[in-house]
Amino acid sequence: MADDPTGEITELLSRLIANACVNDGTTASGHEHRNAAVLGAVLEGPGLDLQSYEPAPGRRSIVARIEGRDPSAPTLVLLGHTDVVPASPEGWQRDPFGGEVVDGVVWGRGAVDMLNLTASMALATRRLADTGWRPEGTLVFVGVADEEALGEHGAGWLTDHAWDQVGGEYLITESGGVPLRTPAGTRLGVTVGEKGAMWTRLVVRGTPGHASRPLRTDNALVTAARVVQRISDFRGPAVIGEAWRRYVQGMAFEPDLSAALLDAGRIDEVAATLPRLDLARTADACTHLTMAPTVMHAGTKTNVIPDHVVMDIDVRTLPGQGTDEVRAALAEAIGDLADRVEVVSVVDDAATASPVRTPLWEAIAQVAAELSPGATCLPTMTTGATDARFYRRHGSTAYGFGLFSDHMTPGRFSAMFHGDDERIDVESLRLSVELWGRLARRFLERTD
Numbered sequence: 001m002a003d004d005p006t007g008e009i010t011e012l013l014s015r016l017i018a019n020a021c022v023n024d025g026t027t028a029s030g031h032e033h034r035n036a037a038v039l040g041a042v043l044e045g046p047g048l049d050l051q052s053y054e055p056a057p058g059r060r061s062i063v064a065r066i067e068g069r070d071p072s073a074p075t076l077v078l079l080g081h082t083d084v085v086p087a088s089p090e091g092w093q094r095d096p097f098g099g100e101v102v103d104g105v106v107w108g109r110g111a112v113d114m115l116n117l118t119a120s121m122a123l124a125t126r127r128l129a130d131t132g133w134r135p136e137g138t139l140v141f142v143g144v145a146d147e148e149a150l151g152e153h154g155a156g157w158l159t160d161h162a163w164d165q166v167g168g169e170y171l172i173t174e175s176g177g178v179p180l181r182t183p184a185g186t187r188l189g190v191t192v193g194e195k196g197a198m199w200t201r202l203v204v205r206g207t208p209g210h211a212s213r214p215l216r217t218d219n220a221l222v223t224a225a226r227v228v229q230r231i232s233d234f235r236g237p238a239v240i241g242e243a244w245r246r247y248v249q250g251m252a253f254e255p256d257l258s259a260a261l262l263d264a265g266r267i268d269e270v271a272a273t274l275p276r277l278d279l280a281r282t283a284d285a286c287t288h289l290t291m292a293p294t295v296m297h298a299g300t301k302t303n304v305i306p307d308h309v310v311m312d313i314d315v316r317t318l319p320g321q322g323t324d325e326v327r328a329a330l331a332e333a334i335g336d337l338a339d340r341v342e343v344v345s346v347v348d349d350a351a352t353a354s355p356v357r358t359p360l361w362e363a364i365a366q367v368a369a370e371l372s373p374g375a376t377c378l379p380t381m382t383t384g385a386t387d388a389r390f391y392r393r394h395g396s397t398a399y400g401f402g403l404f405s406d407h408m409t410p411g412r413f414s415a416m417f418h419g420d421d422e423r424i425d426v427e428s429l430r431l432s433v434e435l436w437g438r439l440a441r442r443f444l445e446r447t448d
Helices: 007-018 033-043 115-130 155-161 220-233 242-251 255-261 267-273 277-285 323-340 359-371 388-392 410-416 426-444
Strands: 049-053 061-066 075-081 105-107 138-144 170-173 176-182 185-194 200-205 290-298 308-317 341-346 376-382 397-400 423-425
Touching: 007 033, 007 105, 007 115, 007 426, 033 049, 033 061, 033 115, 033 138, 049 155, 061 115, 075 115, 075 388, 075 426, 105 426, 115 138, 115 426, 138 155, 138 426, 155 388, 170 359, 170 388, 176 242, 176 410, 185 242, 185 359, 185 388, 200 220, 200 323, 220 290, 220 308, 220 323, 242 255, 242 376, 255 267, 267 277, 277 410, 290 323, 308 323, 323 341, 359 376, 359 397, 359 426, 388 397, 423 426
Parallel strands: 075 138, 075 170, 170 397, 185 376
Antiparallel strands: 049 061, 061 138, 105 423, 176 185, 185 397, 200 308, 200 341, 290 308
16 A cells, blocks of 8 residues: 555545445435445544444444544534435446446546545545544544435434534535636635525326327326426526625636626526536526426326326525525416416525635645645535535534546536546545645644
């Protein structure tokens, strides 16, 4: 291992991938106890207080602490999740749960979301403990279950029931750190906020009948198809928030493009025509309440006209938007079909954000500049949900960060999140291990 500084992290990541802790949203899925056991074997030993929590069978999270010398000093939490989303092998070049290492690249579901960071956080914590390190503040590593299904059996449960063990004033989790090339130099995004995930269930009503006589029937599935199209086509007014403004200004785009991206009256037109698809999607999502139809259940038999359809809509809200705004947007989108549609439920999981220019931000910026010379940090907002929101609601300053090599581009990174051929290069893994070790020392050994 001494001859291969990335061998230990590569092997650990491969094992986590191969455990296939697939979270399909049901309580019986996930099986994160498998990855908790692997991480526990790495973390067990002198210098670490190790605990585990299992609020539902198999949904195990693991916590390791290096207690600081000064109870008044801050606590830093490194939070990584151990579950992954499903993968369809047909779309992959390699086995999504093989954890294969080919030409310096680790392949598999979770390689970027976010077993890479979870593994590197755990390994960095173990290495710090092996040195006998006792900082002023406390370092906590949490390998948490159930992030991919809104955290009911993971961070949500832990922050409500075990805050004394898992909590802290400061936290880092996914996602950020992918090099962003700009005319003014390299930028590294630090996620300071995230959109709300207000998943919504609708029921569309119809009248049953014999499918052999379809003329002028009240087919709920046909009505639902129209509803889906209207929701998909809907675009509400753009909102130019502070996080989006900082991002655009920091990226040093061509002046006309920057002006358009910061103009609520022009951004929709720009997003519709931008040749850079990743930037177009980011611009749209970071400035709008978005609604994406994702799941539909209809019908009981081929020859029966369905009398109802259940559909799920992935609604993402901006800071300040709540259930009232979601229901209003749905009503506007559905229009004159509203009397055929019932809003059954809305998950009330609002957007959250943390301040910039905190002591943790300063430490991140310093360490990132050391490991990626010439790069500067840039505040960003993520359009997906992370476990940071649970900590922000408990008063923590929470950021999303990591560190990736030049092999990773923003387009490649976003395409692999929940996509095919997920993979990570070993240089990025090495950088991540180095990042957490240096950052913990820099932040928790501070005396000011």
